[in-house]
Amino acid sequence: MKVRVTGDWPAPVALRKGWARADARPWNDAVPLAHLRLQRGNAAFIAECVEAVAELGAPGVLSPPLPESAQRIWREAGFRPHAQLALLRLDLGAARAPDRLVVAGGPADLREALRIDAAAFDEFWRFDRHAMDEAVSSTRRAAIHVVRKAGGGLSGFAVTGVGVTIAYLQRLAVDPASQGKGVGRSLVRAAARWAAREGARSLMLNTQRDNVPAIGLYETEGFEVLSEPLAVLKAG
Numbered sequence: 001m002k003v004r005v006t007g008d009w010p011a012p013v014a015l016r017k018g019w020a021r022a023d024a025r026p027w028n029d030a031v032p033l034a035h036l037r038l039q040r041g042n043a044a045f046i047a048e049c050v051e052a053v054a055e056l057g058a059p060g061v062l063s064p065p066l067p068e069s070a071q072r073i074w075r076e077a078g079f080r081p082h083a084q085l086a087l088l089r090l091d092l093g094a095a096r097a098p099d100r101l102v103v104a105g106g107p108a109d110l111r112e113a114l115r116i117d118a119a120a121f122d123e124f125w126r127f128d129r130h131a132m133d134e135a136v137s138s139t140r141r142a143a144i145h146v147v148r149k150a151g152g153g154l155s156g157f158a159v160t161g162v163g164v165t166i167a168y169l170q171r172l173a174v175d176p177a178s179q180g181k182g183v184g185r186s187l188v189r190a191a192a193r194w195a196a197r198e199g200a201r202s203l204m205l206n207t208q209r210d211n212v213p214a215i216g217l218y219e220t221e222g223f224e225v226l227s228e229p230l231a232v233l234k235a236g
């Protein structure tokens with residue numbers, strides 16, 4: 001029995017075989033590698049998904065960011081480390097107030113957020129619409145916070161989601177023209193305040209291990225770099 005693929009690549013596709021399930025979509029609109037998310041299944045199923053998306057035209061497959069403890073079946077399926085990420089956590093106590101005016105954004109801000117994202121991140125790490133939608137919809141509740149420019153448009157945005165007691169800073173980006181002026185720090189504070197109000201006890205995030213500006217910002221806001229790093233693994 002082969003893996004059954006539903007959907008029309010490069011739109012997101014669902015892969016299934018028996019009880020095993022996964023989803024795949026292009027990593028982003030600049031990188032045609034597939035991003036495979038396993039819902040349930042073993043190493044053999046992951047390997048078959050790699051073959052199935054190769055037949056659709058994806059030149060390779062990337063995993064989500066995985067802790068060491070979740071990497072075994074991906075490695076058994078032939079995946080190897082591709083990018084290292086640091087995992088950080090902030091215990092949400094008394095959150096400091098943002099220096100800049102941060103307001104709640106809405107769906108109408110997502111286009112401008114994507115423009116900033118593409119300008120702030122390199123090609124590999126940028127989000128496209130699918131990745132942004134996933135970031136917004138992957139938790140029970142999510143909020144977008146924005147700093148607006150005087151003449152219209154945004155200086156920066158943050159997407160934060162909350163589960164039960166843990167919140168996730170899913171995305172943070174500041175327009176390169178507005179960086180270094182406290183916008184990023186204010187967005188982190190607004191995200192932390194929102195997460196605390198939603199009942200979360202801690203705020204987690206991951207970022208590239210060599211992202212010195214971001215890690216500098218997070219550490220001075222009280223985040224701790226956790227000892228277990230994450231890695232994106234690649235096959236093909």
Ligand SMILES: CC(C)(COP(=O)(O)OP(=O)(O)OC[C@H]1O[C@@H](n2cnc3c(N)ncnc32)[C@H](O)[C@@H]1OP(=O)(O)O)[C@@H](O)C(=O)NCCC(=O)NCCS
Binds near residue numbers: 175211
């Ligand atoms: C990381 C980022 C959000 C910071 O936003 P920003 O508005 O420029 O940051 P701020 O002006 O609020 O600066 C806050 C702190 O970040 C650190 N920082 C910012 N730019 C830095 C740089 N070029 N080098 C080193 N540290 C830097 C500093 O600790 C700074 O504090 P200080 O001004 O007291 O020294 C922004 O650089 C960005 O969008 N980067 C690309 C996208 C990204 O990496 N997002 C986060 C990944 S999860």
